Amino acid sequence: MAVEVVMPKLGMSMKEGTVSVWNKEVGETVNKGESIASINSEKIEMEIESPAEGTILDIKVPEGEGVPPGTVICYIGEGNEQVKEKKARDNQSKPKKERKKISPVARKMANSANLDIDTLVGTGPGGRITKEDVLHALPEREEKKQNETEHQPINMMRKTIASRMMESLQTSAQLTITMKADVTKLTNLQQQLNETAIARYDTKLTITDFVAKAVILSLLEHPAMNSQYHNGVVETFENVHLGIAAALDNGLAVPVIQHAERLTLIELAKSIKLYGQKAREGKLLHDEIKGSTFTLTNLGAYGVEHFTPILNPPEAGILGVGTMYDTPVYREDELCKGTILPLSLTFDHRVLDGAPASAFLSTIKAHLEKPISILL
Structure with missing residues (x-):
């Protein structure tokens, strides 16, 4: 009997998931646990693994189409097995678009280059699009680019980010202040500790x-910064659930380190790396991206110094970290080389004023300039 593969529910609030790419075609065999497709919803992207060994009998949801959780997206079974659907989908009456035959490698190349598969001509067996067909189409696409405007649909993750950023700017009183921390001692301490770490x-x-x-x-x-404004009430949290913004190829994710105040420096570093890796691999769970009380975002790798981070609603604060740079500094009337780290704090003026926000940023600066306080 054919096995149904359904769109998973990645969280209580999930209303729709989108098939971003199929790794298999109808008629191809799959092993149990093998990746057959990628899906995305809100800020999560993940691989769908085959629940059984067999053959892809039918693909019900094409790439780029969004469907509710629980919707059958494909069937897996024996080679010549007939699919008996339990329930017809609401959009079953829509004419089914003829599916292009394309090799998995060619499909991934086309997706990476934003090539429309429907415009490609296949020269392989049965009109199958091959890697060579994609390579042949790339120069032609570049020529057309000079005279054409591309229209690329926005995926679910991009839509969610756009919605949350607009909500943040429209529903909070945001103000950004900046400081520079002399992290010369910190970089020296980092080098000393890394060998042991x-x-x-x-x-x-x-x-x-x-x-x-x-x-x-x-x-x-400064617990006032570890809070949020909601329905005319300021809620302050005892625990620190720290969000760490992670840049992805197709958007942004903010995994959350729960009860971060309980972690040692080493435990915190391991958590940051683990969640960053899960974000890049699209393996974050819904519970791992919610509940943050403050967010940290770093654009230092891109050469940015000061910038204006946008609050991650409903949080009251977000700290932006810029790129470190060396500059001459005075220490006890002596001019020497120092390493500077730019810091940008955006806070919700409904929750606290400039003075307490500045005091909070000054405390961060003090810890970074006297890094031994971070270890004790």
């Missing part, structure tokens, strides 16, 4: 790890 814990400490720890300590000292 790698040897003993198999973990390399980054500047982001130290900043995250400084943020956690500062939130405990």
Whole structure:
């Protein structure tokens, strides 16, 4: 009997999931646990694994189409088995678009290059589109680009990010203040600790790890920043659930480290790396991207110094970290080289004013400039 593969529910609030790419075609055999498709919903992208060994009998949901959780997206069974559907889908009456025959490698190449598969001409057996067909089409597409405007549909993740950013700007009173921290001592301490951290814990400490720890300590000292504004009430949290923004190829995810105040520096560094990796691989669970009380975002890798982070609603604060740079500084009337780290704090002016927000940012700066306080 054919096995149904359904759109999973990735969280209580999920209303729709989109098939971003099929890795298999009708008639191809699959092994149990083998990836057959990628789906995305809101800020989560994940692989769908085959629940059984067999043959792809029918694909019900084409790439780019969104469907509710629980909808059958394909059937797997024996080679010549007839599919008996339990329930017809609401959009079954729509004419089914003829599916292009294309090899998995060619499909991935076309998707990476944003090539419309329907415009490709296949020269393989039975009109199958091959890798060579995609390579042949790329120069032609570049020529057309000069005279044409491309219209690319926005995926579910991009739509969600756009909606949340507009909501954030329209429903909060955001103000950004900046400071510069002299992290010369911190970079020296980082280098001293890394040899032991790698040897003993198999973990390399980054500047982001130290900043995250400084943020956690500062939130405990300034609890007003660890809060949110909701329906005319300010809710302040005892625990720090730290969101760490992670850039993805097709958007942004903010995994959340729950009860971050309980973690040592090494434990925090491991958590940041683990969640960052899960975000890039599309393996974050719904519960791992909700409940943050403060967010940290770092654009230092892109050469950005100060910038204006947008609040992650309903949080009252977000810290942006810029790129470190060396500059001459005075220490006890002596001019020497120093390493500067730009910091940008955006806060909700409905929750707190400039003075307490500045005090919070000054505490972060103090921890970074006297990094021994981060370890004790």
